[in-house]
Amino acid sequence: MSWHADVLFQGTAQGEVLRFDAPISFWGGVNPVTSEVTLAGHPQRGQAIKDKILVLPQLIGSSSSSAVILELFYKGVAPKALILGGRDAILPVGVVVARQMGWPTIPVVVLPDPPFQAADTVHIAPDGRIERV
Numbered sequence: 485m486s487w488h489a490d491v492l493f494q495g496t497a498q499g500e501v502l503r504f505d506a507p508i509s510f511w512g513g514v515n516p517v518t519s520e521v522t523l524a525g526h527p528q529r530g531q532a533i534k535d536k537i538l539v540l541p542q543l544i545g546s547s548s549s550s551a552v553i554l555e556l557f558y559k560g561v562a563p564k565a566l567i568l569g570g571r572d573a574i575l576p577v578g579v580v581v582a583r584q585m586g587w588p589t590i591p592v593v594v595l596p597d598p599p600f601q602a603a604d605t606v607h608i609a610p611d612g613r614i615e616r617v
Contacts, residue, residue, distance in 0.1 A: 487595055489567065489612040492576045495591030497565035498607040498617060501600045502536035504528055510575070511548035516555035519562070534561040537606055539598050541569035553578030557587050565608050566592045567600065 505527040508514070513523035519534040533556075543549075553575050556562040562582075566575060576592045583589045591608050600606055605617040 486613055486615040487599075489593035489595035489608075489614055490571075491591070491593055491610075491612040492568075492571075493579045493589065493592035494610045495565070495589065496608060496610055497537060497591050499535060499537045499564045499605065501539055501602055501604040501606055502528065502531060502533060502563075503539040503598075503600060503602050504541065507542040507544040508540070509544050509546040509549055510552035511546035514552055514556070516552045517559055517561070519556055519559075532561070533563045536563045537565045537567065537600075537608070538563040539567045539569075539600050540575075541598060543568070543570075543572055543575070547574055549574045550576075550578035550581070554581050557582040557585075557589070562590060565590050567598050567606075567608075567614070568592065568594050569596060569598055570594065 519532045
């Protein structure tokens with residue numbers, strides 16, 4: 485089975501899903517050095533987002549979240565991709581800036597109601613096609 489997501493930032497990625505079961509702002513919610521979720525009370529607290537296909541059905545945003553994603557790239561602990569449940573301008577800005585800095589970047593796609601669960605393995609193609617592997 486495959487899904488077609490809207491592409492905000494093109495790329496290819498494959499890996500294990502980490503799905504956030506509650507909304508989060510990266511600012512204050514994700515440690516930019518370790519990639520660990522630090523938000524008190526968050527269901528994924530203590531888990532690292534490094535090398536995961538991060539599924540974010542909802543975001544609560546902070547404009548500073550783009551700076552956190554940029555720091556994750558800088559420290560080499562960024563996720564492999566972002567699958568967003570809705571359009572967001574904040575996190576993709578961090579990806580765009582990373583590319584402008586000449587750093588490797590990740591795909592960012594939008595798929596309303598993403599069906600992927602933690603521990604699923606998915607592949608994201610440049611055209612936004614997502615398949616379970």
